[in-house]
Every structure is written in C-alpha cells, then in structure tokens.
Amino acid sequence: MRLPAGGRIDRNAPLTFSVDGVTHTGYRGDTLASAMLAHGVLAGPSIHFGRPRGIVAAGVEEPNALVQVGPEPMLPATTVELTDGLDARTLAGRGRLVAPNDGYYDKTHAHCDVLVVGGGRAGLAAAVEAGRSGARVVLADEQPELGGSLLSAPDTWEWLDTVVAELASFPETRVLTRATVFGYYDHNYLSIAQRRPGGGRLWHVRAGRVVLATGAHERPLVFAGNDRPGVMLAGAVRTYLNRYAVRPGQRAVVCTTNDSAYATALDLLESGAEVLVADVRPEPPALAGVVASAGGSVRSGTVVAGTDGTPRVASVLLRGPDGRTETVHCDLVAVSGGWNPVVHLHSQAGGTLRYDESLAAFVPDASRQACVSVGSANGELDPVHALWTVPAEDGAWDTHFVDPQRDATVADVLRATGAGMRSAEHVKRYTTIGTAHDQGKTGGVATLGVLAEALGAGTPGPTTFRPPYTPVPFALLAGRDRGALHDPARVTPIHSWHVARGAQFENVGQWRRPWYYPLPGETMTEAVLRECRAAREGVGVQDASTLGKIELVGPDAGEFLNRMYTNAFAKLPVGTARYGMMCTADGMVFDDGVVLRLARDRYLATTTTGNAAAVLDHFEEWLQTEWPDLRVYCTSVTEQWATIAVVGPLSGRVVGALGAELPPSFMSFVDTTVRGVPARIARISFSGELAYEVNVAGWHGLAVWEAVMAAGEEFGITPYGTETMHVLRAEKGYPIVGQDTDGTVTPLDLGMDWIVSKRKSFVGRRSLRRPDTARPDRKQLVGLLPVDPDALLPEGAQLVAPGTPLDPPVPMIGHVTSSYRSAALGRTFALALLRSGRDRLGQVVHAPLSDRTIEATVTEPVFYDPEGTRRDG
Amino acid sequence: MTDELPRSPLAGVTFAAPFVRELPFLAMVDLRAASFPHPLPGPNRVGSVEGRDVLWLGPDEWLVVGPPGDAPAIETLLRQGIGDGHGSVVDVSANRTTLSVAGPHARDVLAKGCSIDLHPSVFAPGHCAQTLLARAQVILRQVDAEPTYHVLVRGSFAPYLAEWLADATREFG
C-alpha cells in the first residue's frame, strides 16, 4: 500500500498506467514496480511451472517482474520509470518481438581522467574528490537521480543534495544519469547505455582511471517456497518504503544472516507494520534491542523453513535453534542472505576475485586495468553468517528456488551433481541457472554455495562475468549505422547524371556503379544488348571513375613495380601504358590494371574498383617493411580523377570533337585539355574497340561527361554500365579479378603466360613452381560456346565430362565464371575455369543443371576480333 | 582558363545546421619528402610555408592547403623546395572537399563519430589528425578556438558524410 506521506515521488504528478489491461495510478518518481507494489499487482507466472511470482527486488537484479511495455519485449518492472499511459504486460519468461524499433539511438565518444561508475555514497565521494582536483570526471549512474542506496535512506538526503550541487559546479565533471556502464573492455574502454527520451545513447569512454562504486546486490535465502509472492529482499523493502512510500506488507517477518536487514525492520516498524525478525545467527546483535524497543520482536538462531499461502505468502514456518517449528502469519517476508558486491565490471576488466569468508561473497582482488573498487563493491559490508540452504521439514528440495526466472531449484543442482558434474559451469549449463534475464545477479553466489554443499567441498570459484552488465537493446548497439548510414555509399562526381538517366546500380565494394541504363519498357537483357551494340558499332561511354589510382613517384618506382607486378615496368616508355597483373605471395592473382608512365620517375597505377585500398596497403607494406631502401612514394589519387571511357569505332570522333589532342597510338596517352579543362587522355581499351579514357579533375567530371554526351549526340552515344563492360571484355577473353578468379587461380591458369616475366623476380613467383601449382591439369580459363546458341549457361554452372553418370558425387571438371548473350556474336557464350582446359579445346562439356543439361563446346577464350584489329578503329 | 565551372561533390547539398558548411575547391598538394628546406610541422600539427597551411600527415608526408586555384603555384613551390632530392609532389585538390564545423556544438557533433579526444587541453587550434569520422576517413584540423574544425574528406565519401552530419547535428537545430 502507498503510505500517506514520504518518499521521493511527486504526489502532485499522478500518472495512469495499466498492467495486463487493468488500470492503476502512480506518481512521477515511481518505477513500474513500485506502482505495481502499491496496488498489490503480482509479476507474471513462472516460465515452466506457472507458479505465481511477485516483485523481489528494487533494481536491475530483479529476477521475477519482467514486463513487456509496448514493443519492448522484456524489461524488469523495477527499471521502468513510470510514465503516464504506460501499458505493461506481465511475462511468463518470454517476451515478444512485434515491431521495428523506431527510437533514436546514437553514439558518442568521451574521454576523462576519472570515470566513476555508480552515484551512491562511495561513487559520489570519489567523484567529488576527483572533481575538486580539477580532473576531467565522468560520473555515470543507472538511476534517474544520483544517490544509489542513499535514495532509500532519508536521513542522508540533505548531504546528497549538497554533494550533487557541488558536482554540478565542476566545469570538467560530466554527470550521466539513466546511464548504465555495461561493458568494461581492454585499455580502459567502457561502454555506457544511457536511456533518453525516445531512444538512447551509447557512450564510449576512454578513461584514465576508473572508480567502480557499483554497490552490492542482496541475495535471497534458499528455503522451501522461497518464491512465493511476498518474499522480498530486505533492502528492496526498505527502498520501497523510503524512496517510493510503498509498504509491501503489514505483518512482516524479516529473516536475515546479517545486520543490514535491521534497518528494514526499523523502517517497517516506523511505518506502522508489525515486525518479527528471525535472525539466523545464534547470538542476537546489538540492534536486536533497538528493534525490540521500537515494538518489534527478534528471535535468534531462527530461520524461515517454509512458506504457505496462495497466491501470496500468508504464513511462514519458523525453525528455532532447538529445531522446533512454529507457523507465523505474515504477508511479507523480507530476507537477507547477505550481499554480493557488484564485481561484474571489475571481472570484465580482467580483474581477479577472492572469496571473502566473512561476507560469504566474492570481492575484487587484483585489478588488471587502471581501476579501483570502492564502497560496497569492494566488500565494505556487514559480515554475514553464511547460510546456503535451509532444509525443508519433508526433506524435499524442489521448491528451494535458486534461479526463479529459470524455475531452477536446489533439486536441479543435485540432479546435475548426481549426473557426475563437478564444475559450476557444467551445473549452470545443465540447469540453466544464471542464464536468464538477470544473469544470476541475486542467485549466482547462492548457487555456488549450494553446489559446494552438494559436493562437500569448499566454495567453487565464481564464473567469469562478461558484458553486458545489464541487457542492452540491439538498437542501441546498432546506433545510427542504419539505412543510408549503414555503410558509406561511395559515388563518383557523375553519379547524379546516372541517377537522372534512370540507371540501375550495383554495389561494388562500397561503390555504387551504374549497372545498366534501361530505356522505358526495356528489360535488362535488351538494355545490355543495346549498350553492347552501341559500343561495338558506334560509340558508348562509361563512368570508370571508381577505378583505384595510385601515383608512384621516385627514382626506384620502376624497380618497385617490377617487383610487385608479374610483368615489367621499369623500361616502359614515358607517355605509354601497360596492362599489369599482381599476385599474392602464394602465386594467386590478386589484382590487375593499367600502369601509365607519366615521367621518368613517375607512374600512375590503376587498380580494380574493389581493391584500391588493398593494393595501396599492399604497396606500402612491401615498401615500408621489406624494401625501405627503394625510393618510391605512393599517393592515392582515386578521387582526384574522374575517368570517362569513350568506347567504340566512333569514339575518336567524339573525343576529337572536344577539342583535345588525341594520343597517337594504342596504350599511349597525352596530357591535353578538354573544353579548357586539363585532361589526360589515354588509348586504353577493355573492350577491344577503339577507346579513349578521358581523365579530368574530379570536380570537372560531370561537366566533361556532359560535354562528351553532347559531342556524341550526333553519333548516338550510349552510356553503358558494368554489365555491358563485362560482356565486352568477356567477348575479348579478358578476365575479371574476383569473377573469373577466386583466389585459387594463377596468371598461368588464365592462359596469360605472356604476362609472367621469366627474367625478373616478383611477389608470388616462387609459388608458381610448387608441385600443385605447376600441375599440368590445373583448371584453366577457356571459352564455352553452348551447342544451342540461344542457351545461356548460368554463371556458377558446374561442368562435367560427357557421359558422366549424374549420381552423386559427380566428378566436376570446372565451372562457368562468366556467361552472357553477345550482340556481336549473335549468340550466347561463356568463360569457364576447366580442368586441363586447354587440352579440351574443341571438345564438348556438359553443364548439368537442376532441370536440364546444357552442352557447350570448349574454345579459346577470345571470341571477338582475335586479331585485335578493332582497337585501332 | 577553364570554361567549365567546377562542381563540388556536395553541390546541391544544403546543411540544416547553420554551423556546418562546405569550403569547396581548396587547393591541396600532397608532399612526400625525407628532407625539405623550409621547416615543416611535426606530428599532428599544422604549420605554414609561404602563406599556405601545411598539415602533417605522416613522418614524411604533408598536405599543403591553399585557396582555390593555388595548386599549380604550390606545386612549383614544393618542387623547388625538393630540388634534386627525393620527394613527391602530387596535386590532390579534387581528391577531397572540406567541411567546416564550428561553434559551441562542434565538439559534441564530432564526438559522435570521432574517437579522438577533442578537449581543448588535448586538441587545440593548430592541431590536425588523420582519423575516422563515422565510417569515413578524414583529415581533421582545428582552425580556431571558437572552435572551428575543418574536416577534409574524400569526394566519394562526401555525400555519406554530409548525410551523417545532418543526422548528428539534428539535436542542435
């Protein structure tokens, strides 16, 4: 019931809320749990046995009262701030996902000299001390207001106000409330989940030092029927009384192993409740007299041995020092089995724990990082009389709950040890104890105690604590990296034109590249055939700006390229270009591209779109770590240049119309101007056609592209995308790294012996003569022409020899890497990696698919203009 | 002279937050050299050569920044400085664009995506760093104590970063 006065609730701000469809009222400052308790609302039933359950705790350690609040699947009611209109549903152990999370969750970084975790007495003292020194301080506390357990002790509130005010006066102290430090990672990096209106914020803090003032969690006692509603933690009862002005019962039995519960007894008495203290210790403490003089009674050497009542506790069975039992009527059982210092963060940080006999609990031992535990978290607590289990009168153990959320009892622990398990980890896994939403915050140590008793051993070591300390929403960890912000979409300077033209895009690495440009009503196949035809017969244009570009400068640049590429570049004449290929150390194709020699000591290497960063890293790695003596500097200029490939027999007329000087021959380039803009124009062809690559500064890219389009209009210039590029190059048998190779293919496998220098060393060369790599029957790149010229082999189709029975496992001899319809050939064609492929030229292979088999003839991989006459127009 | 106006990677982008704006077309020249006749700034600092800002990028790498159109002059200047020595001068003006984030919210905005400590006792006017802002590599420099920061970002990443900034500045109007 709600007390008529007191507490930190705002009685001028009444709030309406509902639980399971029943409407109640509470106040601002309530938690859902305190408001439920004020109205006697129970938690949901237990997950397996459907036993009635009540609220046990007042904080994150609550094992029972899990609720679904709207789309939020599982929240302890003790951590839900009451708001007007809040609609909660009690849960029986499982939540429900119903809708996306539209909340706004962002992240930020913070740095400080001292991070203080926990704003209770010890944390406040540490923060004030650090703040006074002028240090940069972050104080984080999970509650809406600072104070921690002081919020349950009205006689401290004046001090609390003073301290909070002083903290606010420090310019370099930042106080975060509703902020749970949930993870303590390497190198003093901590993560904080902060609840904010409409979402939350994830703080990443790099702290010089960390003060862990995380307090302690009280633990229950393990007696028969200890899960009956009305059985609560003594400290929580005190919190509800003093902070929320809610008295959970009128006739209370307080059962304790230590002094701390006497404060609860006294506060209950002051609130007008009847109180009987059952103190398990044989001798009465000094506080017993205080309780007696306040009107309560205290029995020493006495335990609660059982409970009765439906659904709430109506009586307990007390067992005295002489073993005699007595039934005592009550509607509240406040228990204290002792306190567990909250050592989670200390442990996450790599710190070790030590079992403290006087506390019957684990306390921080050595720290591995720059952190210190203070106050209750460091074991500054009342000594306890260790009591792990209270036998029932009938000897049964199946209602002695150690993990009520998992409906796990002492009987379950005994079943595990009976099965031969000795390790706490095995018992935990066998019984699921400690794996529920509360992660065993109240029951964990008790379980270890029960286990130690069962094994007749000392207390086993604790389990390791892993992040997060309390559950963290997926959405908070995901943050703003969603939708368009999920991963940068890199675009070229010409991107807006492609969009306006209705291009379909494909993702290549982080880049968005035009895939094809359908006209209204056109299918992809039709569009690509049209684009191909334009490039072969007229003029096409492609935005090739995504290719990686690296300038290499220095007298040894040629020598360096010689070592990196399979072919040689040192003697490449200035003003010319050469195609090159690179391997990894194990001899497999890594990347390819064209290298231009800009000057005696200056080269420009282009890379594939997806590998630009990897190639630069690769260059730098070899330069810096293996050959620091080579005088070469690498600079990425990928975005410096927009690259426009003008392709086709009419390309020269288009580029010529731009007023530019044209390069004299295939694989040469000139530095010139296009419409007054400095440009580098190269005769490079990835299609086999006459082609010009126009390079201008990125910020001129769009204007020059538009100029090319205007100049080409009379020739029917046709923009084309990556698909057409792939068809055109495949018709010429040019492989695409990553499509026709897969990390298991050497340049020799591609039939490119001509590109593998025999006169110089290069990275990966030695690997090419290993026994397997030099095998003659390796898979080799070949062409395939389907016997039915209209049949399109699926890319990824596997190949078998004719006559192979299709009973698995079927011996496969290769697979289709690229396959297209060709406008130029008027038929389908494909590239494939085929075992002993070059020995099979002219033979037929089969591609067995799920519904049919396609036959194809093995050919040279060059289908179009094998003499190479078209590249010169 | 060019008869085409250059177009920045963020042409057409407007920033809702008044304290974010683009400074397009700044001249930028990458300098690599083991030795140089003029004093160049040390790690994480900005210096100047002949009136141009020089940002330290690495132990033998600097970025020289000047007003739009200044790149040829900077290149000449740097080439003269290198002389016969081993060095590299590469015009990278169009490689990146520059965003200015200024004023009382600047630190909080940048902190959302940048893990470097921007506290004035640690990072001050005249400091620079190559780092990550959200998921984009950037060169970050503090220009004045207001504070004003310049974020130099690759052109291809600029639309992403603009979108990220629009989101990160949301709470500051």
Add this chain to the structure above:
Amino acid sequence: MHPDWLWRNPSPKWSYDVVIVGAGGHGLATAYYLAREHGITNVVVLEKGWLAGGNMARNTTIIRSNYLWDESAAIYEHAMKLWEGLSDELDYDILFSQRGVLNLAHTLGDVREGVRRVNANRLNGVDAEWLTPEQVAEFCPIVDVSPDVRYPVLGATLQPRGGIAKHDHVAWAYARAADRLGVDLVQGCEVTGFVRDGDRVVGVNTSRGPIRAGAVALASAGHSSVLASLAGLRLPIQSHPLQALVSELLEPVHPCVVMSNHVHVYVSQAHKGELVLGAGIDPFNSYAQRGSVHVVEHQLAAALELFPVFGHAHVLRTWAGIVDTSPDASPIVGPTPVPGLYVNCGWGTGGFKATPASGWVYAHTIAHGEPHELNRPFGLDRFTTGALVDEHGAAAVAH
C-alpha cells in the same frame, strides 16, 4: 547409478594407447569413434579446464554441409549424415533441428558464388537450392528483402537439411558414450609438454604427472599452436577471437538459420527462445576469449538491417571463443612430421558443424596411422605443394 549419469571423473592412469589433448567436441568425438569404430578403448581425453568448455561451449551451433570444394563438401556432408543419426546412436537428444540454413547474397558476386555453390553441392549430393528474394521472404518472413536497403538481398542459397543442435548436449552425449566404452575423461589436467623417445612422442607431461601414450592426438583448436610448439612443431595456424551473443528469451519469431557473409551476421533462434548471433572474427591474434565491442556493434547494425523486428531485442550476454584459422580456411587433420603426434585443428569458424566427421576421420587416422580418404586432402603437406582447399571465396567467415 544416477539415472542421468554422464561420466566418471577418474584419475589418469600412467599409460594409454591414445592420449587425446582437449575434451571439446572434436576430442570427445574422436575418443568415442576410436572406441566404437576401432575398438581402441584404452584412451584418455585430457582437458585443462572443464569438459567442452572451450569453443564447444561458445559457438552458435550452426550445422550445414554446403561447402564449395569437393574435399570440403565430402567431409562436411559426412558430418551431416552422422548428425542425422546422432541422437539415436548416442541415445541422447542433441536437439538437432534441421530447420534450413539460408546464406544470403547481397552483391552480384555473392549471387555468382551462391549459384556456383548450389550447383556444386547438388552434384556432390548435398541438398541445395537457390532462392530468389521473394522465396527468401517466404522461407524467413522476417528478413527484409526490400530493394531499398544499403545491401539488398539478391537471393540466397538454402540447405534444407542444415540447422542447429544443442552444443552442450552434443558434448555430453559423446562424453557419456565414450565414458561407457571405457574412455577416461580427465578434467583439470593441463598438458605441459611431451615425453620423447628420440624423435618420437611417447607421452605427455601434465599438471597431474606424466602419461605415456602410444599416440598423442591434439584436439585443442585455438591452443594447437601452443601445444604443437612444445613438440617443436610449427603449425600454419593463427588464433583469433570470435564473438557471439544471445538475447533474452523470446516467443518464436525466427524459423531458420540465416547467414550473411557480406555483412557478417549469423542468426538463429535457439530452442528456449533466445536469438543467437555470431559475428565476424576479430582481426588480431588472441587467447583472451575476449573481442572488441565495435565488432558486436557492427554486427548488430547489420542484423537490424536484415531483421528490423529485432530492434527491441536485448543483448543478454556476449562472449568469445578462440578460433584456429588456417591459411585456406580449411582444417588440418592428420599425422605430423613428429612421429606419434597427430593434429586436428584449423577448423576456424566451422568446427562445431564438423564435430562428428572430425572425430570420425581423426579416429581412423590415429587407428591406422594414416589419413582416411576424407581427410587426406587436409594434411599439412598441402602448404608445401600448394594444393590448398581455399574456402575463403565461398565462406569468408564460414560458420
């Protein structure tokens, strides 16, 4: 005897025919098959911690056999067939649920690779289908297949026989079965060195004293390099953290297993109701069973892109295993240049699904002194000859 009796906790004898180092899934399965298939029961499995407490306790329990290369498909499919009879064979419900595994494709390259793998799988006798985005949505309705996301789902491979099992049950089932066949399972016993007779390994030194052995078989995953180095053997193995996490218990929402190599997310919903998610490996070498939080953040951003309905779920617990990665993302199973010493490692992120076959071929190898046909391609010699079984292309981060 207790009706739920699992295993004895014997003290080690002074000598065994075979000493297996590591009581994870692979070590326990090896012991079981040595006893069951080869009649070699004088076997001890030594575990420095608690039984099945390493990667076996830390993986995301995904089982599939849809590997690209013939050699991989053969060994993983052998595992799949063993999985399908395992609850019966071991008389213990391992909660094997063949709910289907989807591998999503997000780029045209993914699509090509997926189709290639489906075709190869079928011809190898591995069930495999290619699904369109619409079929993906039908099979797993909570996957966002809209084209407007950053990396749209362009299709998926489906292995209907793939699924999940309960990892602890698998370990305990093998342990119980091996124990009943006479194998000694010794926990809390760390191998600190090898007993040599000339070149030959003839036993191990342990924290509980020396133990002689006819053969010593490492089954120690991420710790393989450290142990092998005690015998002077260098392995092409690097140890990395691999992180995973679980949510709270939720009503059924996710009917199958979804994997996305491109965005590094692997998700299923376990029998009790928690979502189980795996991430990509952390890049650096580590033995700390701890990774970096940004890996988890990235993983969850990707997960929410794929599964918007997960937005309100909570991370209850994160953890990491130590995975033993090899240069070609394929295992190393076989004899070593050190007589008497065998290795079984390099399973990387794929170890759990291989458990039965790994134990099966390893037992054969130990019993016969030479590899079974299924693990012959996975010997150490391939790093000399170059005959790698490179699964990177097919499974950059295979689970």
Add this chain to the structure above:
Amino acid sequence: MLLIPCPWCGPRDEVEFSYGGAADVAYPPDPDALSDAEWGEYVFVRDNPRGPFAERWVHTAGCRRWFRAVRDTATHEFLEAP
C-alpha cells in the same frame, strides 16, 4: 576496442588500424633458392604464441605507416612502445 600506440600519431582506437600478423618475418632474399617446404614455411607458417607477440599493424586511417608492436595475446596489453 584496443588502444593501439601508433609511433607517429600517438595512441588511437583499433578501428583506425589494419592487422599485419607476425612481425620480423623477412622476405627471403632469394626465393628461388628455397625448397618448396622452406618457401611454404615462409608463406604460410607464423608464430602464434600465447603471451608476448611481436606483430605488425598499419595505421590505415591515419599516417598509413606500418609498425611493429609487442602485445600480450593473453591480456591484449601492449608491452613495448613501438
């Protein structure tokens, strides 16, 4: 999120770096002189100790310098300034 000591830029968050594995593995001066086994050892085999480990990082998002650091693989602590 490791805090990695870049010798040039100072300590920075791990996400700015790429990992290069074991340090101190020199490229053989004459690969052709090596046997297949020796070459395979160079290409594929690296130390993988539990404890102090000399490794390489490159400050990808920073100065792009490769550097050597010694880190304890059991604790993740960096043991020597690079």
